[in-house]
Amino acid sequence: MQQRLTQMKQDALAALAQVNDAQALQDLRVKYLGKKGELTEILRGMGGLSAEERPVVGQLVNEVRAAVEEAIGAKQEEFEQAELTAKLASQSVDVTLPGRPLKSGTMHPLSRIIEEMEDIFIGLGYEVAEGPEVELDQYNFEMLNLPKDHPARDMQDSFYITEEILLRTHTSPVQARTMLAKEGKTPVKIICPGKVYRRDDDDATHSHQFTQIEGLVVGKGIKMSDLKGTLLTFAKQMFGPEQQIRLRPSFFPFTEPSTEVDIQCILCHGNGCRVCKQTGWIEILGGGMVHPRVLEMAGYNPQEVSGFAFGVGVERIAMLKYGVEDIRNFYTNDVRFLRQFNRT
Ligand code: PHE
Secondary structure, eight states, rough: OOOHHHHHHHHHHHHHHOOOSSSHHHHHHHHHSSSSSSHHHHHHGGGGGGHHHHHHHHHHHHHHHHHHHHHHHHHHHHHHHHHHHHHHHOOOOOSSSOOOOOOOOOOOOHHHHHHHHHHHHHHHEEEEEEOOEEEHHHHHHHGGGTTTTGGGGGGGGOOOOSSEEESSSTTTTTHHHHHHHTTTOOOOEEEEEEEEEEOOOOSOOOOOOOEEEEEEETTTTOHHHOOOOOHHHHHHHHHHHHHHHEEEEEETTTTTEEEEEEEETTTTTSSSOTTTTTEEEEEEEEEEEOOHHHHTTTTTOTOOOEEEEEEEEHHHHHHHHHHHOTTTTHHOOOOOGGGGGGGO
């Protein structure tokens, strides 16, 4: 019996030393220590031993059990450790790897121009105003000296919603709204960026929806030269200190006198090229002295105050500044186009 136990211990420890997976370890545990295991069997057989033998064998059984249990425990720990090490290795983070860059959107080129223009005019003491895109005929035309039968309304083929409501065709209605809100107080000094809508057929240079920035100054003694100086300052800040402007006489029902303003072609610097149609100049805005009727309708006395106004085409500025040849690029939202305006 003693010999069998000693042999079993040797066998068990030898087998355990060979084990290299958890399942095999479990099998050995059952084989030796389980309910039907070899040690249990020996314990059961102890009834047949003599009184002298029993404690000796009993002690030996305990020794063998302890040795086998210890060996199993050690193996178990070894496996767990190995498993943990493997897990840590597979889940380890290499902190020296460069991070994955987060893709952030870019600022739309029109928003950039608007922001730049706002900066320029805020620097000149202007405030930024807003007005609705769905506008009353009253503000879009009537209060700008374009009565219902005025032929100039044909110039602006409009999206009417009802007879009295339309999508604004320009940002000029904000002139009337701003002056009315000021209730005759001066000075008025605002710009208003915003979307405008016209029934144009879309092509490379026309769009049914585009963007304008309106400017309006009302106060005592405002003169045409103030308009000119303001626009020259704006042109130099937007296109560089060498930039020149040119004023040509024009007509708008809400300004008198009226002017169209050109900048020297920024591509050929006035020498003449395809973009400026060989003239050396490119039109960027319309403006003039606020018509006395417009001042009057908005609650100002044209004998006491005067003003100037202008309306800049934002797409036009962006096309010149960024060399964009097709206005449709601004609203078709091809990310390959938009991504070029990343600020970083
Ligand atoms: N509203 C005019 C247009 O859309 C531009 C303009 C604004 C002209 C202000 C004079 C004064 O063409």
